[in-house]
Amino acid sequence: DAKTTQPPSMDCAEGRAANLPCNHSTISGNEYVYWYRQIHSQGPQYIIHGLKNNETNEMASLIITEDRKSSTLILPHATLRDTAVYYCIVLDNNNDMRFGAGTRLTVKP
Amino acid sequence: GAVVSQHPSRVICKSGTSVKIECRSLDFQATTMFWYRQFPKQSLMLMATSNEGSKATYEQGVEKDKFLINHASLTLSTLTVTSAHPEDSSFYICSARPAADTQYFGPGTRLTVL
Numbered sequence: 001d002a003k004t005t006q007p008p009s010m011d012c013a014e015g016r017a018a019n020l021p022c023n024h025s026t027i028s029g030n031e032y033v034y035w036y037r038q039i040h041s042q043g044p045q046y047i048i049h050g051l052k053n054n055e056t057n058e059m060a061s062l063i064i065t066e067d068r069k070s071s072t073l074i075l076p077h078a079t080l081r082d083t084a085v086y087y088c089i090v091l092d093n094n095n096d097m098r099f100g101a102g103t104r105l106t107v108k109p
Numbered sequence: 110g111a112v113v114s115q116h117p118s119r120v121i122c123k124s125g126t127s128v129k130i131e132c133r134s135l136d137f138q139a140t141t142m143f144w145y146r147q148f149p150k151q152s153l154m155l156m157a158t159s160n161e162g163s164k165a166t167y168e169q170g171v172e173k174d175k176f177l178i179n180h181a182s183l184t185l186s187t188l189t190v191t192s193a194h195p196e197d198s199s200f201y202i203c204s205a206r207p208a209a210d211t212q213y214f215g216p217g218t219r220l221t222v223l
Contacts, residue, residue: 034211043202043214044153046111087152097143097204097212099153 003027003090009104012082018075020103022088025069031091033064035073037084038102044087047073078107112136113205115215122193123223130188130218132203138183139205143212144176147200159186193222 005023012018024033032051036044048055048062050071055062061074075082087102112135122128132142141160145153157173159165159180167173175197177189186205190197198221204214 036214038153041200041217041219043113043115043204043217046211046213049211094158096155096158098155099145101152 003092003098004033004088004100006086006088006100006103008101009106011106011108012075012078014080014107014109015077018073018078018082018105018107020073020075020086020088020105021070022073023070024088024090027068027090029068033062033068033071034089034091034097035060035062036087036089037082038087039081039084044099047086078105080107080109083107111207111213113203113213113215115201115203115218117218118216119219119221121221121223124194125192127189127191128193128220130190130201130203130220132186132188132205132215134184134205134213137205137207139186140183140208141206142180142186143204143206144178144186144188145202145204147202147217153202190220193220195222198222 032049034049035047038044047059050062064071085102085104114133116131144156146156147153156171157165157167159178161180161183165178180186200217200219202217204212206212
């Protein structure tokens, strides 16, 4: 079972920031938070991951709360191509990556 | 970097035949490879984990004699669906992980069993 919870769906206006929340209240001190997205009929695409500090790359920013029980993925200027299912993942006890239902983000013109 | 390929991307076969799907890490060596299955409108489900040169570890409910996994090298893993039936029709996705690093996913293989 996934160790994270995410809202099932969100909408965002094109050009605006998309902020996708994730709760991982049972995360332990050395577990990373990973974010992937899956565009229809494709394999998941890696976006970003972090441990405790905020992270930024060319795709997105990851904000992790100080207690590490939740995080937010930020797409600073969403485009129509960002429409996808976004998965927030914490590895299980065997270091396996298990997917929950994710958040279906729809970017609207 | 970190590209994972799968072949074929799409396959249609008759019931009772076997189908082999290849997964390759193109620009890195993968200590561990994973196979997932995804049914329509559902999330990815982990089927098995394999380490190079070792037997695969299957998830509960996944038949190891039906889904044969071979991880013969650090860049190649194969999944063979034996005696495929229509209920095996699904989107099969592999991923590869360099040692102590994040996982990279292939583009998926859509299997349709008639």
